[in-house]
Amino acid sequence: MRIPFTKMQGAGNDFVVLDETRGLLHLSRAQYRQLADRHFGVGADQILSVRPSPAPGIDFEYVIHNADGGEVEQCGNGARCFVRYVRDKGLTGKDSVRVRTMSGVIEPRLDADGRVTVDMGAPVFELQLVPFDAAGLSPQSHGSWQTWPLALAPAAPSTTISVAVLSMGNPHAVQLVADVETAPVAAQGPMIENHARFPRRVNAGFLQVVDRSHVKLRVWERGAGETLACGTGACAAVVAGIRLGLLDARVDVQTRGGVLTIEWSGREGAPVLMTGPAVTVYEGEINLDENNA
Numbered sequence: 001m002r003i004p005f006t007k008m009q010g011a012g013n014d015f016v017v018l019d020e021t022r023g024l025l026h027l028s029r030a031q032y033r034q035l036a037d038r039h040f041g042v043g044a045d046q047i048l049s050v051r052p053s054p055a056p057g058i059d060f061e062y063v064i065h066n067a068d069g070g071e072v073e074q075c076g077n078g079a080r081c082f083v084r085y086v087r088d089k090g091l092t093g094k095d096s097v098r099v100r101t102m103s104g105v106i107e108p109r110l111d112a113d114g115r116v117t118v119d120m121g122a123p124v125f126e127l128q129l130v131p132f133d134a135a136g137l138s139p140q141s142h143g144s145w146q147t148w149p150l151a152l153a154p155a156a157p158s159t160t161i162s163v164a165v166l167s168m169g170n171p172h173a174v175q176l177v178a179d180v181e182t183a184p185v186a187a188q189g190p191m192i193e194n195h196a197r198f199p200r201r202v203n204a205g206f207l208q209v210v211d212r213s214h215v216k217l218r219v220w221e222r223g224a225g226e227t228l229a230c231g232t233g234a235c236a237a238v239v240a241g242i243r244l245g246l247l248d249a250r251v252d253v254q255t256r257g258g259v260l261t262i263e264w265s266g267r268e269g270a271p272v273l274m275t276g277p278a279v280t281v282y283e284g285e286i287n288l289d290e291n292n293a
């Protein structure tokens with residue numbers, strides 16, 4: 001099956017974008033994996049499918065699959081690329097669109113300077129909604145919030161880390177590190193991602209606080225491994241830093257792929273705003289294996 005696609009990236013988090021506004025492609029999990037494969041396919045961290053409005057007052061639906069083929073609830077860098085895509089393709093005349101994902105409705109907006117700002121909605125702290133199983137654990141208190149001990153069981157000795165746990169529509173576990181460059185992302189990332197206390201797995205953030213308005217962040221993403229940037233991960237890390245009393249309301253997040261600016265008032269229920277780049281890299285066509293169907 002030969003299909004057209006658009007390759008995009010937001011701060012180095014890269015995507016294959018598919019136009020399904022005139023009909024669904026009905027791709028299989030294996031075909032999503034092939035699209036994301038950097039040797040047998042196009043190569044991307046996630047696949048974004050643009051679909052027609054699902055309901056009045058909502059402009060589009062946006063479906064997200066990780067490189068491992070699994071469908072997920074939210075993708076922040078993808079949301080910025082999404083609005084750039086629908087604008088450039090003439091699928092909308094608006095600069096700001098309301099789009100539904102599996103986790104709810106978000107509102108990306110094209111800014112005059114070419115960057116994109118997205119209202120990512122409010123962070124969720126109820127552990128059972130992340131979801132995170134805290135049974136039998138005693139949290140460490142930090143002012144009005146807490147972090148949770150997470151035992152990582154390598155061969156020996158087992159390591160226990162301390163994570164802030166929250167959802168941006170998708171699950172995040174954020175730990176503070178002294179230096180992101182030496183943080184054990186490759187060693188600990190998979191163990192956190194697949195930890196039994198996260199029934200739907202989790203995105204693992206490694207956060208270095210530089211000062212109250214600048215941080216550095218690396219993220220081992222659920223279903224994709226370490227990416228050059230993670231939009232929801234940047235939102236989750238800044239919200240965690242604010243709640244732990246370490247950050248102010250507007251923070252520049254330095255990722256390996258670029259800078260994202262995150263704003264959150266600190267009031268529960270208040271939305272998180274994320275601003276960053278969205279770039280079209282190239283257009284192409286791919287022969288998808290039929291036997292992958």
Ligand SMILES: N[C@H](CCC[C@H](N)C(=O)O)C(=O)O
Pocket residue numbers: 013045046066072073074075076077078170171203221222223224227229230231232233
């Ligand atoms: N790996 C994430 C989805 C993509 C999130 C990330 N690319 C972003 O920009 O938010 C998850 O499984 O929840």
